[in-house]
Amino acid sequence: MKKITAALPPVPKEPICGCSHHIAFHDLATGQCHSQVRVVTKWGRLEDDHAPDTEGIPVEWENQQCPCRRYSGPEPLTTLYAPELSPIAVEEPNQREEKR
Numbered sequence: 001m002k003k004i005t006a007a008l009p010p011v012p013k014e015p016i017c018g019c020s021h022h023i024a025f026h027d028l029a030t031g032q033c034h035s036q037v038r039v040v041t042k043w044g045r046l047e048d049d050h051a052p053d054t055e056g057i058p059v060e061w062e063n064q065q066c067p068c069r070r071y072s073g074p075e076p077l078t079t080l081y082a083p084e085l086s087p088i089a090v091e092e093p094n095q096r097e098e099k100r
Contacts, residue, residue: 015076019068023076031070036063 015023017033025035042060 033066033068
């Protein structure tokens, strides 16, 4: 016997920028990202690592402002298309019939 399953609705895409931060962290006027990123400030070596060409492991980090200068992710539909309402569309249906 076949099992019937319902199709799930598609998951909406999140507005995530190329810098991996949500659109909410970006200033819509300037595009600058206001989120923080963790940057390695000091590298160390493993105790048994004697190779001169290895960088080692990160030891210290610092939080800095994200260097992203402009949101580059998908645009939310509300910012792309919002039709203006004409006076006719705003009037009540009864008012339109009276004008005829």
